[in-house]
Amino acid sequence: MANVFFSYAISPYAAKVRAILRHKQVPFREEIVHPLRRGEIKRLSGQLLVPIMDFDGHVVSDSTAIAQAIEERFPEPALLPADPAQRGLVKLLEEWADEGLATVVQPLRWLIPYNYRVTHQRMRASYPPGRADDLTIAAVARAVQLKIIRKHGFGRPAHLLNRFAEVMDYLEAVLKPTGFLVGDQPTIADFAVYGFLSQLEDLDGWETLRARRRVAKLIKTLGGGGAVEVPAQAPAPAARPETYDAHDQALIDASRLRRAKVQ
Ligand SMILES: N[C@@H](CCC(=O)N[C@@H](CS)C(=O)NCC(=O)O)C(=O)O
Structure with a gap:
């Protein structure tokens, strides 16, 4: 079988591609790349970023x-609408998710101490055990964190969560009653949003996401009905940004409580 997907376990861009491959039932093999051993990525694609896809020798x-x-290779089910205006909107929203949503979600994952610890653990868990990799993956996680600070500045947790809550409100308002961003079927734009938001599972901010009913449903649908529970009666989003602190602190507490029960 010839479709090989090179990923990182915790990459939002890889999560986007992985979900698309699964949704279209494309046969593929996934290789989790080690961040310090990217020779094959460089050799295959001429650059160092992940994800890349090798379609039987054609590398993208x-x-x-x-x-x-x-x-183009697996047209069904279509993830781009035929209508040019709708297709354009999908492309714009995909771009927004990849670049704009990233500026909100990446600091949330890497700068809130609890989220950093879990994200680091998830990265570590995607490679075999061993003392050497305990150290290298810890160093890579710190390097990612520094890169995020250099790129986006250092945001306080409350500020990051408030900003996230605000963006989740916009997204909730834009999502159609069908549950998707454009039209009545999922598109590439929905998968791009999924790529980022799915990385927040069980982190601080997750309850904020789950409180937005359509957003929560989108993540659940595109993740194949995974772990996200959609509350029957989602709490109403906070009306004014000033109320986000108390609102989100309550949600964070609820999420911690839930985690404590699970452990
Ligand atoms: N625009 C690219 C972004 C890919 C990207 O930034 N990948 C990150 C992982 S999420 C990466 O490989 N980072 C390694 C590095 O910066 O050296 C895409 O959509 O795939």
Whole structure:
């Protein structure tokens, strides 16, 4: 079988591509790349970023180009609408998710101490055990954190959570009653949003997401009905940004309580 998907376990862009491959039932093999051993990525694609996809010798890098290439090779079910205006909107929203949503979600994952610890653990768990990798993956996680600080500045947790809650409100308002961003079927834009938001599972901010009913449903639907429970009666989103602190602190507490029960 010849479709090989090179990923990181915790990459939002890889999560976007992985979900598209599964949704279209494309046969593929996944290789989790070690961040310090990217020789094959460089050799295959001429650059160092993940994800890349090798379609039987034809290599594509960048999740947007990969999504387009999957669409061309595996057209059903279609993830781009036929209508040019709708298709344009999907492309714009995909771009917003990949670049704009990233500026909100990446600091949330890497700068809130609890989220950092869990994200680091998830990265570590995607490689075999061993003392050497305990150290290298810890160093890589710190390097990612520094990169995020250099790129986005250092945000306080409350500020990051407030900003996230605000963006989740916009997204909730934009999602159609069908549950998707454009039209009545999932599109590449929905998968790009999924790629980022799915990385927040059980982190601080997750309850904020789950409180937005359509957002929660989107993540559940595109993740194949995974772990997300959609509350029957989602709490109403906070009306004014000033109320986000108390609102989100309550949600964080609820989420911690839930985790404590699970452990
Ligand atoms: N625009 C690219 C972004 C890919 C990207 O930034 N990948 C990150 C992982 S999430 C990466 O490989 N980072 C390694 C590095 O920066 O050296 C896409 O959509 O695939």
